[in-house]
Amino acid sequence: MPSAYPQPHHEADLHGLLYGFVFHPGEAGREIDSAQAMAYLQAPVGEEFLWLHLNLAHAACERWMKGHLDLPDTFFETLREGSRSTRIEHTDSALLAVVNDVVFSFGLVSSDVSTLWACARSRLLVSARLQPLHSVDELRSSVKRGERFGSTVELLVHLVRDQGDLLTQVVRETTLKVDRIEDQLLSLRLSDNRAELSSLRRVLVRLQRLLALEPGSLLRLLNRPPPWLREQDIHQLRASTEEFSVIINDLTSLVERIKLLQEEIAAKLTEENNRTLFTLTVVTVLALPINIIAGFFGMNVGGVPLADDPHGFWVLVALVATFTVIAGRWAFRKRGDY
Secondary structure, eight states: OOOSSOOOOOSOOTTOEEEEEEEOTTSBOEEEOHHHHHHHHHSOOTTOEEEEEEETTSTTHHHHHHHHSOOOHHHHHHHHOSOOOOEEEEETTEEEEEEEEEEEETTEEEEEEEEEEEEEOSSEEEEEESSOBHHHHHHHHHHHTTOBOSSHHHHHHHHHHHHHHHHHHHHHHHHHHHHHHHHHHHTTOOTTHHHHHHHHHHHHHHHHHHHSOOHHHHHHHHHSOOTTOOHHHHHHHHHHHHHHHHHHHHHHHHHHHHHHHHHHHHHHHHHHHHHHHHHHHHHHHHHHHHHHHHHHHTOOSSOOTTSSOTTHHHHHHHHHHHHHHHHHHHHHHHHHHO
16 A cells, blocks of 8 residues: 655654554554654544554653643543553543553563553554553564554554563563472472572562453453444453463462462471471480589589599499480480470
């Protein structure tokens, strides 16, 4: 299809627009700049739809969105609200999505989480963020590779699936670490696994809390979708959220597994400490008779017994040995009771 817009020029955007793409259903997207985006919004061509991705850290970004984009007031209220739970909901004939995702850091998977706000209508998808995110970077790469999209909802679904793929990668890598720690535990090599398990569990619980979709908002959307939403889009939304729920369940199971490993390690460490404490107790009990007798005979007073007896030393040795045997039998019998 011949392009109705000139190719984008790569210069600093004064409105916080990071990049934009225009799509025709079933065809690859074309990258555009803010001037071309405004030309499209004022005079849309055919069935084409638009994706604009903006940087909220830009001072003029929110003001430009309010002045030039047809977005519901709820979208701007969501940008400033304290709760950032992941959800997709229907508001003012538009789809409002709040997606938490890990921060993109030069191709590495980070444990830092930031938020993406998105609003979808039939001809326009607007996404905005404060920090670069993995899912958005994956979506942009897919568009640049020529992947075809039929609607703005397909872009949003792709975004959710990219987030799920990244979370699957996190779960897979964490599972390998947990498997290694479990092998060390079975071979009785505890090393510093407690600190590593605590760190893994803390990261997974945080991801689970921030990335899990709110089931209530999604159910309301699927039951009362906006009029422009196609049946195919509803099916894709339902399928992607079911896939994401499976991933969240895998993450929950992994957290429970880590918790059980922590309890097992704590039990083994407690057992080792008890064994060490018992050894010290036995040594103390066995040394008690000789210490008591040595204390008595070491007193610098008159009337020390057996002082003039030629067999006094051996009498004391026999006495100490007898009391030591009695104390030892008592200590080991106490251990058998436990």
